[in-house]
Amino acid sequence: MSSRSGEKSHPAIQAAKDVNALRTIRETEQQRLSEALAAEPFLSVAESLSAIHEALVSRTLELAEQEMARLGFTAPPVPYAYMLFGSGGREEMTFSSDQDSGIVYGNPESEDEAASCEAYFARFAEEAVKLLIALGYPPCEGNVIASNPQWCLSLRQWEEKVDGWFADPSWENVRYLLIVADGRTVAGDERLADGLKDRFRTDMLQNPVITRRMMENTLRHKVLVGIFGQLLRERYGENAGGLDIKYGAYIPMVNVFRLLALQAGIRAAGTLVRIEALRSAGKISEREAEEAISAFTLVMKLRLLTAARVEGTQWIGSGKVPKEQLTKELAQSLKRALKFGKRMQRRVEREMQDRFGGR
Numbered sequence: 001m002s003s004r005s006g007e008k009s010h011p012a013i014q015a016a017k018d019v020n021a022l023r024t025i026r027e028t029e030q031q032r033l034s035e036a037l038a039a040e041p042f043l044s045v046a047e048s049l050s051a052i053h054e055a056l057v058s059r060t061l062e063l064a065e066q067e068m069a070r071l072g073f074t075a076p077p078v079p080y081a082y083m084l085f086g087s088g089g090r091e092e093m094t095f096s097s098d099q100d101s102g103i104v105y106g107n108p109e110s111e112d113e114a115a116s117c118e119a120y121f122a123r124f125a126e127e128a129v130k131l132l133i134a135l136g137y138p139p140c141e142g143n144v145i146a147s148n149p150q151w152c153l154s155l156r157q158w159e160e161k162v163d164g165w166f167a168d169p170s171w172e173n174v175r176y177l178l179i180v181a182d183g184r185t186v187a188g189d190e191r192l193a194d195g196l197k198d199r200f201r202t203d204m205l206q207n208p209v210i211t212r213r214m215m216e217n218t219l220r221h222k223v224l225v226g227i228f229g230q231l232l233r234e235r236y237g238e239n240a241g242g243l244d245i246k247y248g249a250y251i252p253m254v255n256v257f258r259l260l261a262l263q264a265g266i267r268a269a270g271t272l273v274r275i276e277a278l279r280s281a282g283k284i285s286e287r288e289a290e291e292a293i294s295a296f297t298l299v300m301k302l303r304l305l306t307a308a309r310v311e312g313t314q315w316i317g318s319g320k321v322p323k324e325q326l327t328k329e330l331a332q333s334l335k336r337a338l339k340f341g342k343r344m345q346r347r348v349e350r351e352m353q354d355r356f357g358g359r
Contacts, residue, residue, distance in 0.1 A: 013055040033049050067131075099140055162199050163203060169210055169213040243326060
């Protein structure tokens with residue numbers, strides 16, 4: 001198993017012998033970084049958190065391979081890439097992110113090898129997901145997870161699946177395509193994931209109208225700022241007075257810059273990296289890029305302030321910033337960020353209308 005970034009800087013994680021040791025490290029590191037939010041530059045904290053998550057997941061996958069050997073399985077029959085989607089794929093995980101994952105493995109050369117691969121990776125994914133749950137990562141509510149057979153396929157099967165999604169751009173299929181667009185290898189052979197991304201890009205070029213479908217999906221979540229510039233806070237329940245920062249700010253901005261990046265042929269998955277690439281490509285102005293970086297950085301910081309709780313072994317996030325965290329100064333900064341997000345949503349909608357017509 002090849003390593004990704006972050007592992008070498010966390011020797012304690014690499015030395016951990018079981019998931020209990022990893023969980024202790026995670027608890028300690030997350031507490032340290034939570035306290036650092038008030039004193040250190042946010043992006044430094046976010047990068048450290050991302051590196052820790054990556055090292056934890058990668059080491060857990062090594063433990064899953066060891067468990068497979070204990071169960072009597074030999075080494076993986078073909079190379080594979082373990083991919084993260086969602087915030088993990090974008091390297092934007094919080095203290096309570098869930099598991100959005102998939103496996104791409106090498107193409108079998110015979111029916112017997114295909115059966116062997118299917119059996120191995122189905123069990124491996126099951127073991128990996130189980131260990132990650134014990135480490136505190138909840139499974140994806142939408143079942144976008146490596147233990148789902150639909151997200152654990154050979155490269156050839158993945159290519160056929162992606163082709164099918166492009167050929168039938170239903171709402172659900174477009175959602176899956178947008179998920180794949182954020183995919184990133186966390187362990188294994190990165191070339192397999194690159195092969196999947198290559199097929200995605202080829203299909204994207206051959207199906208330009210898919211961009212309209214993606215726009216319709218992308219603009220589903222609106223930023224939570226009213227026509228008079230006021231924040232649209234939670235009105236009822238335990239989060240009354242707070243703000244749904246995940247679906248009212250973070251997801252809308254992720255969606256806008258993902259769509260702009262896909263249109264421009266940019267392969268990067270991280271939102272800030274996409275913004276920089278869009279600036280370099282001349283797709284957004286210098287001023288827009290600076291506003292985008294400022295707005296998105298604030299939104300990411302607020303995501304780390306969202307309420308979270310521990311249920312069983314898992315960290316569960318609400319995605320909502322509590323009322324007491326939204327100081328007057330912070331609320332004003334957030335209003336500016338959301339107004340910018342709203343302008344970008346309108347820009348994308350206008351561009352799609354000009355290109356494809358319609359509403």
